[in-house]
Amino acid sequence: MPAPAKNRQMLRFGTFLAINLVALTAPAPSIAQPAPAAAAPAQEIRGFSYSDLADLALTAQVVAGVTVVKAERLKGELAPNLAAGKARFLIEAQTGMLLRGADGLAGTISYIVDVSLDARGRAPKLKKARFILFANRVPNRPQEIRLTSPYSQLDWTQTTESALRAILTEATAPSAPPLVTGIGNAFHVPGAIPGESESQIFLTTADNRPISLSILRRPGEQPQWAVALGEMVDDSARAPARDTLLWYRLACFLPQRLPEKAVAALSAGNADAVRADYRHILDQLGPCGRTIPR
Structure with missing residues (x-):
């Protein structure tokens, strides 16, 4: 005797739901900086910062542009742990572009997403979006x-696509700065005249590539600081421009205080x-600018 339609549907989605529930139900921690309203779903949020996009893009295996072909709403037992004011959908989408994904991506893919209901309790229209x-x-499931x-589902705009392309292009370049993991040691040399000095702070990185920060002070001048991506500091070292990968690696990953071990020998x-x-450098970098949880 064939299984009831409901049971067949549950069997169809059971594994897929289990795979997807971790991201869908992850708690959103409090954020120090101004954030979008808590009820706003990802696809409706506007004004993502450079750091938000970098966080999302650089930690994902796949960054892709898609057009929704089919949106099937999941209810009841097919939508466990669904938050109030949300609707869960199984999406079938056509891949239109692949910004990141070394092994490619199927032309048609499926995924699950939670979206917010409007004031009348209606779900947004997702088809063709x-x-x-x-x-x-998903291991062994190339179309999921x-x-x-x-x-992780943002409205497509040309501005967002262009920003992501720039981030991912810079991140895959041979000269891309490594991920900063902390601070090693530092030294300070007073100059020959009062008010003149130079400090150098060495950073630790995920792949052990060298990065150092240098700060030069002269009487009557603003402090000059620079970043060196190598063993030596030369005339090519500069402070990074805001909303670049090097700026992001520093502004979002440097500790807010210099660890005592860095200056223990001084x-x-x-x-x-x-x-x-070091405080001057942090002030010059400015806030990381995240508006969503990492």
Whole structure:
């Protein structure tokens, strides 16, 4: 005797739902900086910062542009742990572009997403909508992907696409700065005249490539600081422009305080000078600018 239609549907989606529920139900921690209203779904959020896009793009296996072909709403037992004011959909979409994904992506893919209902409790119309997705692959299921977070389905716009292309192009270049993991040690050298000095702060990175920060002070001048992506600091070293990958690696990943171990070998006066120089660098970098949880 054939299984009832409901049971067949549950069997069809059971594994797929289990794979996708982690990202869909992940709690959103509090954010220090101004954030979109909590009820706003990812695809309706406007004004993502450079850091938001970099966080999403650089941690996803796949970044793709898609057009929704079919949107099937899942209810009841097919939508466990669904938050109030949300609707869950199984999406079938056509891949239109692949911004990141070394192994390619199927022409038609499926994924699950939660979206917000409007004031009348109605779900948005998703069919034919264009989105940019940040997702991971599902092992042994080449036509299925799993969104990496509740913010991983964004409305497609040319501005967003261009920003993501720039981030991912810079990240894959041979000269791309590595991920900063902390601070190693630092030194400080007073100059020959009062008010003149130089500090250098060495950073630790995920792949052990060298990065150092240098700060030069001269009497009557603004402090000059630069970043060196190598063993030596030369005239080519500059402070990074905002909304570039190097700026993001520093502004979003440097600790807010210089660790004591970095200046443990220095005299008290030199240690205080390095701390002041480090605070100056953080001030010049400005806030990371995240508006969504990582």
